[in-house]
Amino acid sequence: MRITGTGHASMRIDTAAGSILCDPWVNPAYFASWFPFPDNSRLDWETLGNVDYLYVSHLHRDHFDAEHLKRFINKKATVLLPEYPTSQLEDELRELGFTSFLRTKSDEVHELDGGLKIMIQALISPTDGPIGDSSLWVEHDGIRVLNQNDARPTDLSRFNELGHVHAHMLQFSGAIWYPMVYELPDAAKTAFGKQKRDRQFDRTWRYIDDLKADHVFPIAGPPCFLDDELWQFNDIFGDEGNIFPDQAVFLEEYAKVGGTNGIVLLPGSVTSLTAAGEAETTHPVPVDEFFANKQAHLEEMRERKAPIIAAEKASWRHPEIDVLGELKKRIEPLLEESIYMAQGVGGPVRFDFTDSFGPTGEILESIVVDFPGKQVRPYAGEKVRYRFKTGRALVEHLIHIDEGDWVNSLFLSCRFSAARIGQYNEFVYAFFKCLSEERLQYAEGWYDEHEKAVEAEDTQFGDWTVQRRCPHLKADLSRFGVVDGNVLTCQLHGWKFDLPSGRCLTSVGHKIRASKTE
Numbered sequence: 001m002r003i004t005g006t007g008h009a010s011m012r013i014d015t016a017a018g019s020i021l022c023d024p025w026v027n028p029a030y031f032a033s034w035f036p037f038p039d040n041s042r043l044d045w046e047t048l049g050n051v052d053y054l055y056v057s058h059l060h061r062d063h064f065d066a067e068h069l070k071r072f073i074n075k076k077a078t079v080l081l082p083e084y085p086t087s088q089l090e091d092e093l094r095e096l097g098f099t100s101f102l103r104t105k106s107d108e109v110h111e112l113d114g115g116l117k118i119m120i121q122a123l124i125s126p127t128d129g130p131i132g133d134s135s136l137w138v139e140h141d142g143i144r145v146l147n148q149n150d151a152r153p154t155d156l157s158r159f160n161e162l163g164h165v166h167a168h169m170l171q172f173s174g175a176i177w178y179p180m181v182y183e184l185p186d187a188a189k190t191a192f193g194k195q196k197r198d199r200q201f202d203r204t205w206r207y208i209d210d211l212k213a214d215h216v217f218p219i220a221g222p223p224c225f226l227d228d229e230l231w232q233f234n235d236i237f238g239d240e241g242n243i244f245p246d247q248a249v250f251l252e253e254y255a256k257v258g259g260t261n262g263i264v265l266l267p268g269s270v271t272s273l274t275a276a277g278e279a280e281t282t283h284p285v286p287v288d289e290f291f292a293n294k295q296a297h298l299e300e301m302r303e304r305k306a307p308i309i310a311a312e313k314a315s316w317r318h319p320e321i322d323v324l325g326e327l328k329k330r331i332e333p334l335l336e337e338s339i340y341m342a343q344g345v346g347g348p349v350r351f352d353f354t355d356s357f358g359p360t361g362e363i364l365e366s367i368v369v370d371f372p373g374k375q376v377r378p379y380a381g382e383k384v385r386y387r388f389k390t391g392r393a394l395v396e397h398l399i400h401i402d403e404g405d406w407v408n409s410l411f412l413s414c415r416f417s418a419a420r421i422g423q424y425n426e427f428v429y430a431f432f433k434c435l436s437e438e439r440l441q442y443a444e445g446w447y448d449e450h451e452k453a454v455e456a457e458d459t460q461f462g463d464w465t466v467q468r469r470c471p472h473l474k475a476d477l478s479r480f481g482v483v484d485g486n487v488l489t490c491q492l493h494g495w496k497f498d499l500p501s502g503r504c505l506t507s508v509g510h511k512i513r514a515s516k517t518e
């Protein structure tokens with residue numbers, strides 16, 4: 001089996017029974033904020049795109065690149081489709097010209113021609129990707145590979161059941177706007193960023209340890225930021241609070257916890273795997289040397305890609321759009337139908353729209369999405385818990401293209417600033433990723449079922465009897481829970497709960513049921 005690195009979360013898997021291209025991403029994503037790094041735009045995509053199977057793990061724009069798929073990927077390829085509750089991924093791929101789909105069942109092995117076996121595990125909570133994320137397991141000729149991608153399953157037991165895995169590809173770096181966009185003093189931002197960076201690595205080590213594969217491939221990021229307005233997010237300034245460590249840093253950190261089996265794939269690197277667990281890798285340029293010159297590579301890319309960013313920016317302004325009127329029309333019916341998410345947000349969310357492409361510049365208009373009042377209206381000077389500041393042009397563009405997911409566009413762009421009083425509230429982001437009837441209904445239904453399911457069973461921590469499933473994403477607390485004093489931490493995403501009151505210390509809502517035996 002041969003694995004070719006094709007950048008970011010993308011790879012091509014070649015076997016004697018056929019080839020699979022995963023998540024090819026080349027064009028900038030999220031308002032031209034994210035670019036793949038190292039650059040993969042000069043690969044021979046005509047050849048790489050001539051494959052038997054295509055796997056797009058989910059619809060995040062750094063995994064689903066419509067323009068690239070349309071132009072370079074063989075439309076005769078069979079799409080290996082994760083089992084998602086909505087048909088959006090299939091619909092979008094059909095629109096690009098793909099016609100052959102294998103609709104897989106989550107967690108079930110499918111046997112393809114020539115003895116090639118695949119299994120896709122689909123995660124379907126409203127907080128997974130843009131409503132869904134997935135991992136691909138592949139077996140051929142006794143060699144097993146898990147492309148975990150950026151999916152965060154509660155554990156890897158389903159993959160372990162299928163036998164020893166030879167190669168494990170997984171995310172290790174950040175892919176979010178927190179804490180950089182928050183209006184916080186620099187010292188606090190660094191402290192939060194450092195915590196986040198440590199948590200990302202801890203989670204990675206836990207997954208690696210769970211699977212115990214022969215070889216570990218750090219993939220799915222970090223992206224690079226080539227616009228001058230976002231340049232500071234690249235991890236080249238020695239900032240320990242930067243959440244985007246690269247593959248070279250991964251190797252260093254992995255070595256500190258005893259990891260010696262990491263393999264970095266540059267775009268164009270090729271690893272040959274054998275069933276005996278051997279791996280031989282060739283690189284287009286030495287990996288150490290490449291990362292030692294990271295800043296120079298980024299600067300060269302910044303210059304080369306500047307016209308692309310400028311062209312994108314030129315397409316965002318649509319001053320003829322009545323932003324308040326349009327948001328009223330689109331969001332108010334959804335507020336009316338939302339029960340769990342509206343309750344979860346619990347108050348008004350304020351948006352300040354500026355005359356720039358980000359949070360700087362003059363504020364032109366302030367509006368409020370009033371969850372309890374179920375309306376979108378001008379801001380009236382009241383105290384709000386959550387506030388966002390971004391360019392009005394960006395929202396005009398979202399309205400213009402009828403974007404139903406502001407996470408997969410505006411928020412991941414990092415072209416905004418945020419402020420909040422109190423804890424993180426996942427419902428704010430869940431709602432703004434569900435700006436369509438289909439998604440809203442799905443998410444509301446999921447929260448309803450989830451609420452009932454997490455209540456069912458108990459587990460024991462010393463004297464404490466605690467509900468067995470984490471109120472966040474149902475992780476088994478008998479496995480992931482750690483109690484220190486009166487605080488229980490779920491190690492899957494690090495959420496903390498105060499046992500005597502049941503209060504979640506990490507996010508608003510999400511109470512845990514716990515009682516102490518006297």
Ligand code: FES
Nearest residue numbers: 470472473490493
């Ligand atoms: S499942 Fe996310 S913190 Fe427990």
